[in-house]
Amino acid sequence: MSDPIFVTRPFLPPLADYVALLEQIWESRILTNGGPFHQSLEQRLAEYLDAPEVSLTTNGALALEIAIDAAALSGEVITTPYSFVATTHSIKRGNLRPVFVDISPDDFNIDPDAVERAITPATSAIVGVHCYGNPCAVDAIEAIAKRHGLRVIYDAAHAFGVRLNGRSVFQWGDMSTLSFHATKSYNTFEGGAIVNATAQAKQGVERAKNFGIASEDAIPLVGTNGKMSELNAALGHLQLDHYEEVRALRQRVDERYRAHLNGIAGIHVPPIPRGVTANYSYFPILVLPEFAIDRDQLYDRLKQAGIVSRKYFYPLLSNLPMYDSLPSAVPENLPIANQIVNQVLCLPIYPGLSDDDVDRIAEFITHAHNPVRVRA
Template structure:
């Protein structure tokens, strides 16, 4: 197959691609599509929403005409302004990805010593702390939830503690009032990893109105994406200047470089995608709500499958659909994971293994599994099912029926 015969715009998310080298003609990497395996169409845990291509290319034409591809171009500024309005955030700075957003916040806050955080998250959360030269201190999650337990946070504070880095896991809000109270009394910086929480509201307030800083990921797997990207929201706009400098090598003027920064600017093509995504965000959120509702209806009576409720007062973005596979189910969590995979339904064990069990953290006193009972249990039971706007009712029923069949597994 010649690359001219392959329309990359039609490839499904997760397609199996191989990159072949045509040495004879020295044309560089060539893309070939493997023959699909026999069986039903694979269902992946997520699939990015893409707006009509002609709408995106129209914006790209403007980028071509201006010749500005990055370095805080006009589309980047427009996106930041629109995000501030949509998210209800005092100030938004776009970043090239969510991991760098976390690292930038830890640098901007000028922290030292220890940062209290969760073992139940994606690895970027704890890695950002380590890469900043700080020590992560893991504390357990709630008894009946996935977020930091404020009581355990308070117990872990020492004279070396400088911040709390909490995660709104699956877009479910943390106990923001309790954490704010703890941070205020102990004079700690309060940071939220809000990678899952785009557009979530709590009691009518945006989640981005809480804490000193929040970070977002705009990776292709997220509710809102810019291909790759991220952002930082800042409670005090006066702190925004330092973020601006840090994302641009630490430069503050043509001849002044007071900080050790990096290159973390968002490109104009990514900003263009973000602006288009905002045009369709209501559709994306409503379709995710549809999928969430149908899953809850379909799984409600299956013994051993626990579907965490959406807390009262929360307007969810339905970024994930987590279930817990309890001991009442005939298969273990991993058994169900493998069974679904055999039916070409690809779920994810978000978050397993615990961050505290990884080799760079396991020797920390706070990584002792005896201290992390709730997180360990959740990590062994969790399974996230496919959820994305274009998941059809029939595809969703295929997932539900596969789980139902496995519930009668001998």
């Protein structure tokens, strides 16, 4: 048995480089509340991501909650059932009603036609997810939002550094949110950010993430504590220094998987959408009925072999007990999402994954389909 291969493993910069920044923090004794590392990282990220205004937060889930709160939404929010649970929980925690619409089988994102059909007088916003870093149909969604006077917020937890036709995905929507969790392609241990379309929107977000405080003597709204610490921000600087290297290493893994897996009957490897500059955060495959075993069986066999994959996203959010009673959650309303959620499997991908390990994983999948062709 070889050593286990986990679904992801965080990239970390040289420890000595981080210690040098920690020494500066110790010297200044500024640990949080928008210190120098925090402020300079916001500026660097805005430049790197080609994003209008950036506000750092404690984590990605809180970033989405703060964005929803700062947008002053009401009533219903149209969103996807195919995402991590934080997306819908953030809507519900904002005292809003999620309305699920189906997804496209090509990019796993919300279908704009389904969005338009779901709009009612109670709709105040669309919350889309750039799933696996694939940009939503941003132009179509923008046109729909303008016609109906809706706000658009993107959960861009997977989309760090992604571009569409050369343009940053953060140039669409009223706000976008990012996660810098340890599992992400860019991480600050824990952390997140909100990209705001305007300086005025950023001002509202800054108040919302700092208890609603506007000044030393004025607290005009109810807020929370969503500030990133100096320790996380300092790490963020080092991670940004190495990010293009990380992206290239992930791309190498992605390309090697594709070379092995394309052409296996019953394994669909979704292509990178046309015009997208990817970040290679995830490597999803679909296990179709033509494959010798189903998705869950392949997952179990990989795990027994020391290869940890992930049924991501499973279960479907609309099937969770706190949402399954919603009219929009009925499976007949979401046929594609309910199909894909039972077929998807994300394979291990991270900068330190060796060619030999990628080959081992691909060979195992090939053997699972046709054991006479490949040695066990």
